[in-house]
Amino acid sequence: MNYIKRDLEDKITTLSKEYSCLLITGPRQVGKTTVLRHLAALNRGYVTLDDLEERRMAKNDPALFLQIHDLPVLIDEVQYAPELFSYIKIAIDNGAAPGSFWLTGSQAFRMMELAQESLAGRVAVLHMPSLSQHEIYGSGPNRPFTVDLAALKERKNAGAPANMDGIYERIWKGSLPGYISGKFTDRSVFYSSYLQTYIDRDVSELVSLTDKLQFQDFIRAAACRAGQMLNIHDIAQDVGTSDDTARRWLQVLEKSDIIFYLRPYSNNLLKRTVKTPKMYFFDTGLVVYLTRYTSPEILQNGAMNGAILENYVVSEIMKTYHNAAQDCLLWYYRDKSSNEIDLVMESDGRLNPLEIKRSINPGNELIRTFSILDKGSVPRGKGALICMRPELSAINADNYIVPVWMI
Numbered sequence: 001m002n003y004i005k006r007d008l009e010d011k012i013t014t015l016s017k018e019y020s021c022l023l024i025t026g027p028r029q030v031g032k033t034t035v036l037r038h039l040a041a042l043n044r045g046y047v048t049l050d051d052l053e054e055r056r057m058a059k060n061d062p063a064l065f066l067q068i069h070d071l072p073v074l075i076d077e078v079q080y081a082p083e084l085f086s087y088i089k090i091a092i093d094n095g096a097a098p099g100s101f102w103l104t105g106s107q108a109f110r111m112m113e114l115a116q117e118s119l120a121g122r123v124a125v126l127h128m129p130s131l132s133q134h135e136i137y138g139s140g141p142n143r144p145f146t147v148d149l150a151a152l153k154e155r156k157n158a159g160a161p162a163n164m165d166g167i168y169e170r171i172w173k174g175s176l177p178g179y180i181s182g183k184f185t186d187r188s189v190f191y192s193s194y195l196q197t198y199i200d201r202d203v204s205e206l207v208s209l210t211d212k213l214q215f216q217d218f219i220r221a222a223a224c225r226a227g228q229m230l231n232i233h234d235i236a237q238d239v240g241t242s243d244d245t246a247r248r249w250l251q252v253l254e255k256s257d258i259i260f261y262l263r264p265y266s267n268n269l270l271k272r273t274v275k276t277p278k279m280y281f282f283d284t285g286l287v288v289y290l291t292r293y294t295s296p297e298i299l300q301n302g303a304m305n306g307a308i309l310e311n312y313v314v315s316e317i318m319k320t321y322h323n324a325a326q327d328c329l330l331w332y333y334r335d336k337s338s339n340e341i342d343l344v345m346e347s348d349g350r351l352n353p354l355e356i357k358r359s360i361n362p363g364n365e366l367i368r369t370f371s372i373l374d375k376g377s378v379p380r381g382k383g384a385l386i387c388m389r390p391e392l393s394a395i396n397a398d399n400y401i402v403p404v405w406m407i
Helices: 009-016 032-039 052-060 062-068 084-093 108-118 133-137 149-158 164-173 187-206 212-223 232-239 243-255 284-290 296-300 305-322 364-375
Strands: 021-025 045-048 073-076 101-105 123-127 259-262 278-281 330-334 340-347 350-356 383-387 393-396 399-403
Touching: 009 021, 009 032, 009 123, 021 032, 021 108, 032 073, 032 101, 052 062, 062 084, 084 101, 084 108, 108 123, 133 164, 133 305, 149 399, 164 284, 164 296, 164 305, 187 212, 187 243, 187 284, 212 232, 212 243, 212 284, 232 243, 243 259, 259 305, 259 330, 278 284, 278 305, 284 305, 296 305, 305 330, 305 340, 305 350, 330 364, 340 364, 350 364, 364 383
Parallel strands: 021 101, 021 123, 045 073, 073 101, 350 383, 383 399
Antiparallel strands: 259 278, 330 340, 340 350, 393 399
């Protein structure tokens, strides 16, 4: 098994010199603990609240727990003992040194709530996604994706070129370290076990399940609609449950970082836009497993090849921002006349329209909808077609052609 260097490492090291407490959130099995233990100094203790005895002590007597575990300490799965947060606050207020507490948790929403309630202004919060394309295949430092020619040229030097076959292989393999690192080699068994552990531990913490198999069918129904506008009723009908139950279960998937949404872009001058979000999965490997594509070749020629490619591109753009500890202002555009722009990114006071296509030679007509944004109140900046073209190119001075492998 090979350790894969993470783009967040430098940020973790820097912030640990400034903050007494560092909280790393993210979905299960993305490598939070592995990275922190890799970076930990020899004198940093480690304790996981997966250990039921440690969890019992942390919940029932948090003061004793912190007395027993000397600082600096790494506390894993801290969401199981929210009682600790008040005592960590006291330790920080009493002068705990920078880097005293490293905390991890696999329920990002819950972790943020606890941090805001007890540690506001005292904790640096970082979100670690699953492995990015840059971490697996690229080199050099991570930079957030922008539609800037100089930045795109830098990305060209940091990426690993891949043709269409190679991109779909990346999509099929997914981005979870356990499989990508070679620790586990049977992909089907790996994702089956991952899904079962997720349902048994994370989902059961958030909702009461009477039928775990039905919830698994629900995740599969959601995966079949990755990269598409959300239709809760259709998903509910697929698995024979109510719309309200489907809505609650989608909230579980979002809170545990399995899925995320893109909201439609609109402002007061663009009044005919739709209001429905689009749904994406953070890990395309899970989508492919759930939708039962057994090889990259079958996926590449399957009915979902375009939607899953879009899911991959959107999630990879998001990861470049998460790994730089920056916010990403990202939407999609669609109006009631069916004019659509796959992505609208706001940066430096301008809107950058992005279109995602499976084509190697996309036509100029694909950028015509970009001009719709000119009707809004925010000026339009450079645009881009993200596609299978092997090299960075341009349609004109304002619209670039960006290979998927460069994200």
